[in-house]
Amino acid sequence: MNTVSIRTRTYLLLAALIACILANAAQAMIMTIRPAATPGGLEFNLSAKQGYILTPDGGAYYMWGYANGDGLMQYPGPTLEFNQGETVTIHLTNQLDVPVSMVFPGQLNVTAGGGTAGVLTNEAAPAGGMVSYTFTATHAGTYHYHSGTNPELQIEMGLFGAIIVRPDNQPAEETWAYNHVDSQYDYEYLFLMSEMDPTIHEKAECGMWDQIDMNEYWPVLWFINGRCAPDVMLPDNTPLLPHQPYSCRPQVHPNERMLMRLIGGGRDLHPFHHHGNNALQIARDGRLLSSSPALGANLAVSDFTQAAAPGMTLDCIFTWTGKGLGWDVYGHEQDIDNEPTGDFPGPGDVDHNENGSVDNVDPVAGEDMEDHGKPFPVQLPDNKALAFGATYSGSPFLGAMGDLPPGEGGMNMFGGMMFMWHSHNEKEMVNYDIFPGGLMTMMFVEPPGAPIGGAHTMPMGQ
Amino acid sequence: MNNRSNTMKFSKLTLALLLVLASTGSTYAIDYYLRAEAVNKVMPDGSMIPMWGYALDPDAVQETGQVIVPGPTLVVPPNDPNLTIHLKNRLDVATSVIIPALPQAMTPQRFPAGDPDYPNRIRSLTHETPPGNAAPVPYSWTNVRPGSFMYHSGTHIAVQVQMGLYGPATRNAVDGAYSADSDFDNEVLLFYSEIDPIAHARIASGNYGPGEIMTSTIEYKPEFFLVNGNPYSLGDTPIPAGQVGQTTLLRLFNAGIETHVAQLQNLRGLLLADDGWPDNYPTDQYTFVLPAGKTKDVLLNPATEGIVPVYDRRLRLTNANASPGGLISLLEIAAAPPAVGENNNEVQTAPRNVPELATLAQYWLQNCQGCPADVNEDNIVNFIDFALMNNLNESPPEE
Numbered sequence: 001m002n003t004v005s006i007r008t009r010t011y012l013l014l015a016a017l018i019a020c021i022l023a024n025a026a027q028a029m030i031m032t033i034r035p036a037a038t039p040g041g042l043e044f045n046l047s048a049k050q051g052y053i054l055t056p057d058g059g060a061y062y063m064w065g066y067a068n069g070d071g072l073m074q075y076p077g078p079t080l081e082f083n084q085g086e087t088v089t090i091h092l093t094n095q096l097d098v099p100v101s102m103v104f105p106g107q108l109n110v111t112a113g114g115g116t117a118g119v120l121t122n123e124a125a126p127a128g129g130m131v132s133y134t135f136t137a138t139h140a141g142t143y144h145y146h147s148g149t150n151p152e153l154q155i156e157m158g159l160f161g162a163i164i165v166r167p168d169n170q171p172a173e174e175t176w177a178y179n180h181v182d183s184q185y186d187y188e189y190l191f192l193m194s195e196m197d198p199t200i201h202e203k204a205e206c207g208m209w210d211q212i213d214m215n216e217y218w219p220v221l222w223f224i225n226g227r228c229a230p231d232v233m234l235p236d237n238t239p240l241l242p243h244q245p246y247s248c249r250p251q252v253h254p255n256e257r258m259l260m261r262l263i264g265g266g267r268d269l270h271p272f273h274h275h276g277n278n279a280l281q282i283a284r285d286g287r288l289l290s291s292s293p294a295l296g297a298n299l300a301v302s303d304f305t306q307a308a309a310p311g312m313t314l315d316c317i318f319t320w321t322g323k324g325l326g327w328d329v330y331g332h333e334q335d336i337d338n339e340p341t342g343d344f345p346g347p348g349d350v351d352h353n354e355n356g357s358v359d360n361v362d363p364v365a366g367e368d369m370e371d372h373g374k375p376f377p378v379q380l381p382d383n384k385a386l387a388f389g390a391t392y393s394g395s396p397f398l399g400a401m402g403d404l405p406p407g408e409g410g411m412n413m414f415g416g417m418m419f420m421w422h423s424h425n426e427k428e429m430v431n432y433d434i435f436p437g438g439l440m441t442m443m444f445v446e447p448p449g450a451p452i453g454g455a456h457t458m459p460m461g462q
Numbered sequence: 463m464n465n466r467s468n469t470m471k472f473s474k475l476t477l478a479l480l481l482v483l484a485s486t487g488s489t490y491a492i493d494y495y496l497r498a499e500a501v502n503k504v505m506p507d508g509s510m511i512p513m514w515g516y517a518l519d520p521d522a523v524q525e526t527g528q529v530i531v532p533g534p535t536l537v538v539p540p541n542d543p544n545l546t547i548h549l550k551n552r553l554d555v556a557t558s559v560i561i562p563a564l565p566q567a568m569t570p571q572r573f574p575a576g577d578p579d580y581p582n583r584i585r586s587l588t589h590e591t592p593p594g595n596a597a598p599v600p601y602s603w604t605n606v607r608p609g610s611f612m613y614h615s616g617t618h619i620a621v622q623v624q625m626g627l628y629g630p631a632t633r634n635a636v637d638g639a640y641s642a643d644s645d646f647d648n649e650v651l652l653f654y655s656e657i658d659p660i661a662h663a664r665i666a667s668g669n670y671g672p673g674e675i676m677t678s679t680i681e682y683k684p685e686f687f688l689v690n691g692n693p694y695s696l697g698d699t700p701i702p703a704g705q706v707g708q709t710t711l712l713r714l715f716n717a718g719i720e721t722h723v724a725q726l727q728n729l730r731g732l733l734l735a736d737d738g739w740p741d742n743y744p745t746d747q748y749t750f751v752l753p754a755g756k757t758k759d760v761l762l763n764p765a766t767e768g769i770v771p772v773y774d775r776r777l778r779l780t781n782a783n784a785s786p787g788g789l790i791s792l793l794e795i796a797a798a799p800p801a802v803g804e805n806n807n808e809v810q811t812a813p814r815n816v817p818e819l820a821t822l823a824q825y826w827l828q829n830c831q832g833c834p835a836d837v838n839e840d841n842i843v844n845f846i847d848f849a850l851m852n853n854l855n856e857s858p859p860e861e
């Protein structure tokens with residue numbers, strides 16, 4: 001029974017050591033732009049530009065997007081970061097040859113300066129026109145912006161982006177999404193979802209505007225943060241994708257709280273399905289789900305598919321411990337199974353989870369104690385009988401590595417557990433009809449002590 | 463706090479009407495005389511769409527009402543859960559009317575067993591009104607709860623709802639939309655629907671069905687997206703939606719086949735209810751998902767005057783692919799009026815929620831002994847003025 005159990009302690013020490021060497025900053029996992037605050041508030045300079053994005057099936061598509069300052073056009077536009085209470089002014093310069101604008105759903109009392117009046121807001125004239133928008137970010141939360149000019153075309157062309165407003169009342173040593181501890185998180189990730197009909201972009205590139213029929217809309221590419229799987233797993237700012245700087249690589253340690261910021265950026269609803277565990281939906285449209293502020297997210301809903309409808313934002317807290325697996329995900333050996341080689345019952349043996357079985361392995365941080373020491377229920381086949389994926393560590397246990405044939409594995413440095421997170425509209429897991437791809441990423445539960453991500457705030461580019 | 467006084471005034475008038483009704487012991491059930499009939503609608507690009515709509519007739523005999531899409535708003539008074547729709551059918555096919563959110567005993571109608579196309583299959587979810595009927599066919603509900611509802615054809619729904627046989631029905635509680643917690647000063651209805659022009663042409667010309675050019679709506683491709691029966695056109699007049707310091711009840715309906723997402727800009731709202739069922743804890747949102755057949759009630763409490771755009775975030779914002787158009791509404795929030803002194807007469811501001819008041823007034827009129835000549839059922843506004851000027855809200859004359 002115990003033959004597959006693997007001691008993991010040595011490895012965990014190594015992982016801790018690597019973590020120290022990397023000295024990574026923990027929480028800031030979403031790349032944002034944020035200018036230095038001035039007495040008058042925050043002043044952003046954005047421009048609307050054209051450019052090309054790349055898709056994993058080899059496609060290159062003509063896009064319009066917002067750029068940071070005079071930087072490259074981005075898909076999606078820069079993620080804007082404010083603090084609650086700050087007054088924000090966004091200056092938009094239009095370098096496209098059609099009018100363009102920005103609207104800020106969920107924000108109150110947005111005023112527009114300059115430009116000319118459009119249907120939904122003031123617009124910047126083509127070829128160098130300017131317009132400014134000012135508002136006060138009265139509430140913390142997850143929001144988005146998009147073009148208010150012919151939105152059915154301009155959102156499709158790429159003119160949208162995310163907004164994160166930090167709460168004004170979180171304790172110094174913690175990170176909260178809203179002004180209540182129920183929104184406390186250890187790591188945060190953005191899931192800005194969208195879709196694309198390439199024929200529109202091909203016609204736009206050729207200036208065949210009268211050939212574009214929005215009623216024939218038929219998307220075949222689906223995106224998280226402007227990338228299709230598997231490109232979402234390339235790092236932020238990869239030089240391979242100059243117009244798509246944002247990754248989606250959710251990682252978390254057991255029992256830590258991951259904040260998922262979900263935004264329906266396109267025109268279709270992409271039910272976002274996260275394997276591994278339910279998540280607690282704590283906020284919708286930038287407001288905690290709450291019957292009273294003092295009661296926190298007391299109306300939160302536990303679910304495994306988050307329906308961020310077009311325009312809607314959802315904030316969810318995800319945790320994973322392996323609870324309920326029925327076996328010890330760390331592969332802790334249990335003395336009771338080790339007779340006669342073990343020393344059971346011996347001096348170090350403790351009933352760690354008060355379930356009657358005793359062992360001499362201390363639990364790790366975040367371990368769900370119910371399954372501590374429970375044996376792995378199957379006998380693994382010999383390696384010669386297996387085919388291998390690039391992310392198989394050689395061991396079924398968290399934080400453990402096993403023997404692999406030469407050339408196999410290598411994409412799971414710390415022995416993490418991987419879960420596919422994807423649109424539950426399964427046809428959206430393709431790139432132009434090729435599986436796998438589309439609106440999908442892999443979430444890693446990394447073992448305690450393993451490094452996660454890196455620092456991701458860049459200075460304003462002007 | 464003039465909105466409070468409005469509310470008080472409304473409540474007193476409601477009370478007065480209730481007293482009137484109680485004292486006369488009349489039958490309370492409200493009756494609406496609807497007539498289903500073909501009508502042509504002109505779209506912003508000039509195209510003429512054959513549609514089927516409902517007209518509101520004054521009684522069982524006269525057919526003077528105008529055929530409209532969506533059909534008239536059927537207001538059920540707060541004090542009475544009974545509603546009867548008396549249906550006349552001037553189409554050349556059978557029809558019927560149902561309200562999906564309200565439980566009701568139904569009597570489904572089948573095609574004959576020998577029908578070549580649909581042997582023995584369900585044709586109508588409830589009893590039918592045949593074409594050309596002389597006496598209206600009644601459809602009654604005894605259980606209309608407070609809320610926003612949609613009535614629509616219960617016959618060959620895939621065709622008849624698409625053709626335009628739908629409309630809103632509303633009922634308030636005595637003290638608010640659902641209770642005193644959802645009291646409101648103003649009311650705006652946004653009723654979404656869609657038109658597939660090819661389907662309309664095929665159906666209207668008899669080229670729809672088994673063996674015809676168009677056999678079903680499987681190739682459904684809407685080109686026009688209507689709010690309260692019309693797609694947005696550049697320059698449309700904004701909809702008055704109350705004023706700063708007052709609350710506005712936004713009733714959202716989707717009679718289309720697609721899901722739409724009503725997104726508010728520059729304002730948020732409290733989601734009060736789905737399908738006429740109030741939520742225990744209203745949530746503060748700016749997106750309101752409207753699947754086919756859905757109704758939602760949203761309470762607005764604007765703090766600043768100006769235009770609040772409401773548009774479909776699923777981006778059905780074109781008229782036959784021409785932009786802008788489709789599901790765009792501009793709500794106009796007026797500035798707060800100058801402060802009203804304590805001793806001001808309550809008559810100064812118009813009563814909230816005129817449609818509901820008008821319905822109540824209709825009851826009251828049935829029992830009005832001394833009303834002036836120009837105060838009658840054809841002139842509800844006069845009646846309201848009369849009632850307020852004569853302080854009928856304070857002391858019912860029937861007492």
Ligand SMILES: [Cu+2]
Nearest residue numbers: 273275420422
């Ligand atoms: Cu799955």
